[in-house]
Amino acid sequence: MASGFALSGLTWTSAGALALEPLHRPGKSRLRLSLAAYSFRDFFNHRDPERRLSLIEFVDYCADHNCDGTELTSYYFPKELTDEFLTSLKRHAHLRGVDISGTAVGNNFARPDGPELRAEIEAVKGWIDRAALLGAPHIRVFAGNPQGIDKETAKRQCTRALEECGDYAAGKGVWLGLENHGGIVAQVADLLDIVKGVQSPWVGINLDTGNFYSDRSPYDEMADLAPYAVNVQLKVALNLRGTGRQPTDLQRVVRLLRNANYQGYVALEYEEKDPWAEIPGWLARMQEAFRAE
Numbered sequence: 325m326a327s328g329f330a331l332s333g334l335t336w337t338s339a340g341a342l343a344l345e346p347l348h349r350p351g352k353s354r355l356r357l358s359l360a361a362y363s364f365r366d367f368f369n370h371r372d373p374e375r376r377l378s379l380i381e382f383v384d385y386c387a388d389h390n391c392d393g394t395e396l397t398s399y400y401f402p403k404e405l406t407d408e409f410l411t412s413l414k415r416h417a418h419l420r421g422v423d424i425s426g427t428a429v430g431n432n433f434a435r436p437d438g439p440e441l442r443a444e445i446e447a448v449k450g451w452i453d454r455a456a457l458l459g460a461p462h463i464r465v466f467a468g469n470p471q472g473i474d475k476e477t478a479k480r481q482c483t484r485a486l487e488e489c490g491d492y493a494a495g496k497g498v499w500l501g502l503e504n505h506g507g508i509v510a511q512v513a514d515l516l517d518i519v520k521g522v523q524s525p526w527v528g529i530n531l532d533t534g535n536f537y538s539d540r541s542p543y544d545e546m547a548d549l550a551p552y553a554v555n556v557q558l559k560v561a562l563n564l565r566g567t568g569r570q571p572t573d574l575q576r577v578v579r580l581l582r583n584a585n586y587q588g589y590v591a592l593e594y595e596e597k598d599p600w601a602e603i604p605g606w607l608a609r610m611q612e613a614f615r616a617e
Contacts, residue, residue, distance in 0.1 A: 344520045346551030346584075347528065353582045355614045356589050358393035358425040359386050360557060361400055363594035363603060368400040383417050389607050393425030395557075395591045396460070398451055410457045424460040425589040426501075426555055427451060432468030433485040434478035434508050440471070441485065448489045448500075456496035462555045462589075464530040465489070465500050467518060469507040478508045483521045490524025499554045501530030504545075510537050512545045519552055528552050532593070533577055534559025543576055550584035557593040560606055578613045590614075 361368070364385075367377040379396060386394040394417060402409060417424050429451045435441040448465060455463050465486070470478040486502065493500050502509065502519055509515035519529055531553040536542035542562050558577065564570050581590070592610060594603050 344522065344527070344552065347554070349585050349587050351587070353585050354587045355578065355581060356392040356425075357390070357607065357610055357614065358395050358423075358589040358591035359389070359391050359603070359607065360395040360428070360591045360593040361397040362395075362428070363592060363599050365397075365399075379413060380416055383413070383420055383422060387420035387422050389604055390611065391422055391607065393423040393589050393591070395426050395428065395589075395593075396424060396458070397428045398454075399428075399430065405454070407457060410454055414458050424458045425591060426460050426462035426464065427455050427458070428464035429466075431466050432471065432507075433466070433482040434468035434473070435471045435481060436473050436477075437481075441481065445485050445488055448485075449492050452489070452493045452496050452498050452500075455498045460498070462499045462501055462530075463493075464503050464555065464557070466503060466505050467507055467509045467515070475508055475514075479514060479518055482508065483518050486518070486522045486527050487524055490522060490527040494524065494526045498526070500524075500527045501553070501555045502527065503530040503532050503557075504535045504549065505532065506535065506537070512536070512538065512548050515549070516552070528554035530555045530557065532557045532559065533572060534562050534593075534595070536562065543573070543580060546577065547580045547583070550581055550586055553581075553584070553586055553588075555588060556581065556586065556590045558590055558610065559593055560596060560602075574609060574613050575616075 361382050364377050364382065367375060370376040379400060383394050429448060431444045431448050433444060451463055467482045490500055504515050519527065529549050529552040531546065531549045533546060536545045560572050561569050562572055592606055596602060
């Protein structure tokens, strides 16, 4: 007889605490194409008005390149952000036939108790409200770098902050995906420690294929994280120990996502040179790979 029971990806352990298990997804793997606004990061605030890109124009770009979704990074929203702007953006995306697949915030939960940590938590809650208004199902969040505390304390602080934000997100129907993004989660084991320790069915992993730093194969580490992924960001290159930076093996990434029965968005997050020239080809290759596997 099993020692616990599962509910929405959570399992009651024999000690009575909740622990995140690999997410149960019935049916077959389904991969949907999105594009992260961060891919055009140099153009949203470009000093030349003729080259400056707006979020509306980015939504149009995603639609024109046959994306299912558009990932709207929070950094590029107006500083004076209104509900009217958010609803107009949501309306435009619907008219163009693309989902707002998610947004992404830059936070640091690796702080001691105090006003700075409280500000980080409240900022994430603010973006949960905005994501809900946009109809976005997911927010990418960070763990951060320790600020005046040791790593293990920082991991506990991050876990507590994610639990609070996860409770808030549950009321809005928004997932929080903790990204493998250096700092206290540079190692996959530490990321899994935190996510498995968060007692919320609305917290998972934002799997970034380009952010692996150990001596292991990055593809093996992706496979470790994929069962907990609620969003995936695909980089076109990754770092391989001993061989340096190499092009991403797209088919291999697709296979490991399929093996984990991942169902959801895979957002291209392009960080190389010349996005205008290179992104269309990568989107086309991703579409072909999704159909072929």
